[in-house]
Amino acid sequence: MNKEKYKELSVKLSENYNIANIMNIITKINDKFSDKDIFLEITEDSVVIYLYQLDVDAFSKYINSIDNDETEFIVKLIECITSIKSYGIKGKKRVFVDYNKERKVANRKSKENDRNQNFYADSHVFAKENNSVPPEYLNKIICDKSENFLKKLPDNCIDLVITSPPYNFGLAYENHYDANLWDTYFEKLFEIFDECIRVLKYGGRIIVNVQPLFSDYIPTHHIISNHFLQRKMIWKGEIIWEKNNYNCKYTAWGSWKSPSSPYLKYTWEFIEIFCKGDLKKPGNSNNIDISAEEFKQWVVAKWSIAPERKMKEYGHPAMFPEQLVERALKLFSYKNDVILDPFNGAGTSTLVAHKNDRNYIGIDISEEYCKTAEERILKSRNQMSIL
Numbered sequence: 001m002n003k004e005k006y007k008e009l010s011v012k013l014s015e016n017y018n019i020a021n022i023m024n025i026i027t028k029i030n031d032k033f034s035d036k037d038i039f040l041e042i043t044e045d046s047v048v049i050y051l052y053q054l055d056v057d058a059f060s061k062y063i064n065s066i067d068n069d070e071t072e073f074i075v076k077l078i079e080c081i082t083s084i085k086s087y088g089i090k091g092k093k094r095v096f097v098d099y100n101k102e103r104k105v106a107n108r109k110s111k112e113n114d115r116n117q118n119f120y121a122d123s124h125v126f127a128k129e130n131n132s133v134p135p136e137y138l139n140k141i142i143c144d145k146s147e148n149f150l151k152k153l154p155d156n157c158i159d160l161v162i163t164s165p166p167y168n169f170g171l172a173y174e175n176h177y178d179a180n181l182w183d184t185y186f187e188k189l190f191e192i193f194d195e196c197i198r199v200l201k202y203g204g205r206i207i208v209n210v211q212p213l214f215s216d217y218i219p220t221h222h223i224i225s226n227h228f229l230q231r232k233m234i235w236k237g238e239i240i241w242e243k244n245n246y247n248c249k250y251t252a253w254g255s256w257k258s259p260s261s262p263y264l265k266y267t268w269e270f271i272e273i274f275c276k277g278d279l280k281k282p283g284n285s286n287n288i289d290i291s292a293e294e295f296k297q298w299v300v301a302k303w304s305i306a307p308e309r310k311m312k313e314y315g316h317p318a319m320f321p322e323q324l325v326e327r328a329l330k331l332f333s334y335k336n337d338v339i340l341d342p343f344n345g346a347g348t349s350t351l352v353a354h355k356n357d358r359n360y361i362g363i364d365i366s367e368e369y370c371k372t373a374e375e376r377i378l379k380s381r382n383q384m385s386i387l
Ligand SMILES: C[S@@+](CC[C@H](N)C(=O)[O-])C[C@H]1O[C@@H](n2cnc3c(N)ncnc32)[C@H](O)[C@@H]1O
Pocket: 144, 145, 146, 147, 163, 164, 165, 166, 167, 173, 174, 175, 176, 316, 318, 319, 320, 321, 342, 343, 344, 345, 346, 347, 348, 349, 363, 364, 365, 366, 369
């Protein structure tokens, strides 16, 4: 057995432990788990854990189920393993070894400076002073064109924009024609996004959910991202929203079993995240509401979330699932922040902001959708007051 392959940890043996019991636990663990993943040895004064990869939840569940009188040892063993903060994820398993090896770069910080990290945003001229949203617009659903309404907001007053714009797919929206010339579409979209950038606070974030129209060969996610880069926003990252919807037919737009024009299938959408002026967003630590477990899971930038199932009920053809907005808000904003959705539709962003103690402004051109957005918040308020 090449022990160099494993991460080595140890738990000190205490006088209180019954060595026969400890040996029994070690044997059970070694029998239960593959020695390619984990194995334990006992020395004079400690138990050595050789760790490669592990489903920590399954491991904890198993050793807590072993009949024994060594609770303290079991707790220490689990603590020792879970205290490791540097690991990769493979399926449900944490990979503890070699994960960082290939990435370890000496003098990483100074090399970042040598390369001029996020150089494209260097010469931005964003003001650092932030402002407040006029109270008459706070926590309101606004029925208007965003390109009109946003002009009423001062610069630097919004903490986070989260939105999914219409994608020009030809969907049947109540008050918006969704099949414009692509040039016209992007021109209008960028007019609104430029206003979003203006009203965003210094350090604020803009999160845009984008689904390209693959059958028109328009890489909307790249075109939108390029626009933000040109406006000197800093790219924070991209999340793959895996919807697992295998609806599209192999031959609908391409060739079947022929290289002449195979059509690629996508079961996911993109979520692009940009920051204004600074990657860091200051905030009061009392206003952080993400748990450790949520944080660990959600920073892995592939989110498997089923599409919203109640679109018919709410009469809107392209809604966010609440879970997606909740993850984004808890990961990228603080409680009491102001959240803006300039394409608010049936109001999922504003509802989730409200449910998670954020302030909101939601804008949509459709009166019908705005009414639905209002009703959803009202219903949630009533439910909260009953509890
Ligand atoms: C993809 S939907 C957003 C759905 C929303 N995320 C939800 O969960 O319900 C895009 C929305 O943008 C709205 N819209 C289109 N053009 C607009 C504009 N110029 N200003 C404001 N809203 C607009 C449409 O009415 C539509 O509801």
